[in-house]
Amino acid sequence: xxxxxxxxxxDFRNDRIKELSQDPDGxxxxxxxxxxxxxYMERLAEDCNITHTGLRGERLLRFLYESSITIQQIEQTIxxxxxxxxxxxxxxEDELVSQLYQVAVFDWGGLHQNSLEKTIVDNxxxxxxxxxxxxDCIENELHQSMRDYVLxxxxxxxxxxxxxxxxxxxxxxxxxxxxxxxxxxFCKDVPFDLKVTYMPEGFIHDKRRDEGxxxxxxxxxxxxxxxxxxxxxxxxxxxxxxxxxAKVSDHPSQxxxxxxTDLKGKRIDYLESAINDPEELIRWLYxxxxxxxxxxxxxxxxxxxxxxxxFDSWKLKRAKPLLIEKIQSHLDxxxxxxxxxxxxxxxxxxxxxxxxxxxxVHSR
Numbered sequence: 162x163x164x165x166x167x168x169x170x171x172d173f174r175n176d177r178i179k180e181l182s183q184d185p186d187g188x189x190x191x192x193x194x195x196x197x198x199x200x201y202m203e204r205l206a207e208d209c210n211i212t213h214t215g216l217r218g219e220r221l222l223r224f225l226y227e228s229s230i231t232i233q234q235i236e237q238t239i240x241x242x243x244x245x246x247x248x249x250x251x252x253x254e255d256e257l258v259s260q261l262y263q264v265a266v267f268d269w270g271g272l273h274q275n276s277l278e279k280t281i282v283d284n285x286x287x288x289x290x291x292x293x294x295x296x297d298c299i300e301n302e303l304h305q306s307m308r309d310y311v312l313x314x315x316x317x318x319x320x321x322x323x324x325x326x327x328x329x330x331x332x333x334x335x336x337x338x339x340x341x342x343x344x345x346x347f348c349k350d351v352p353f354d355l356k357v358t359y360m361p362e363g364f365i366h367d368k369r370r371d372e373g374x375x376x377x378x379x380x381x382x383x384x385x386x387x388x389x390x391x392x393x394x395x396x397x398x399x400x401x402x403x404x405x406x407a408k409v410s411d412h413p414s415q416x417x418x419x420x421x422t423d424l425k426g427k428r429i430d431y432l433e434s435a436i437n438d439p440e441e442l443i444r445w446l447y448x449x450x451x452x453x454x455x456x457x458x459x460x461x462x463x464x465x466x467x468x469x470x471x472f473d474s475w476k477l478k479r480a481k482p483l484l485i486e487k488i489q490s491h492l493d494x495x496x497x498x499x500x501x502x503x504x505x506x507x508x509x510x511x512x513x514x515x516x517x518x519x520x521x522v523h524s525r
């Protein structure tokens with residue numbers, strides 16, 4: 162029985178991306194949906210000599226879905242649109258990459274990504290009761306924090322666009338030109354949402370706990386106390402860990418060298434284990450999503466790791482030649498049925514996804 166438009170829309174909104182992609186009608190719907198914007202759907206109608214009367218948005222999507230347009234025609238229009246837009250971006254890309262190398266520090270400034278307004282309201286608007294104190298905080302704290310936040314957002318935006326284009330330039334990839342949620346591209350007809358990440362600190366913490374090892378921060382803080390090294394315990398855990406790690410690394414004692422060697426050795430063990438069998442890490446990444454950003458789409462995780470300094474892994478987002486080499490070599494070897502089949506639990510519900518991981522590991 163053919164898949165109706167209403168069924169396809171419902172399945173898409175309910176994160177049944179995998180199931181849709183395995184049905185011919187569902188896959189055609191997803192490729193239509195990946196055009197997303199009205200102007201792109203109008204371009205498809207024009208390319209196929211199909212007339213519509215002022216339809217927009219979901220009504221136009223329904224019209225196209227219920228038309229005779231083939232999946233090959235959809236793909237041809239997508240590739241044409243992508244080629245045109247890609248040509249424009251390529252003109253200034255080398256200069257853009259050069260500009261990204263001017264970012265020396267990646268620090269959100271205490272303003273949490275995706276909750277900027279809440280952070281400002283909770284820490285300034287609701288806590289401060291005098292005008293003079295508020296102005297002082299804006300000038301001496303918030304101004305610098307906002308600058309750091311904007312720099313990090315700018316860096317993330319443009320490096321993400323560059324990385325997405327590296328994938329989309331490969332012949333096994335069909336882009337989602339509409340930049341819709343849940344699908345960035347199709348790899349041999351399998352839709353994927355690209356997620357660029359690093360070796361998660363929470364994953365490392367959980368692996369150490371499972372082995373009966375004490376947390377890294379506990380060991381680093383104990384060393385600092387024993388050697389009269391000052392640290393600010395009010396820093397967020399991730400920032401505190403980086404601060405402690407740097408201070409212990411710079412200490413001249415053999416015990417400091419041994420501690421850092423042991424901690425780094427465990428991190429490398431976890432990394433190599435994940436490279437050899439990524440399913441555990443992938444499941445952890447799905448099960449530890451933020452509540453506000455949860456979905457069960459097919460995800461392709463690009464995991465960036467600087468083996469010499471895990472805290473510098475963010476710099477690899479702009480390492481374009483390295484990224485091209487690693488991503489393209491992975492895509493060159495993609496089988497006819499891409500990805501891994503992984504099950505995970507979220508809020509008492511089981512989900513099944515098609516997923517994959519590419520590791521970009523660099524030693525300086």
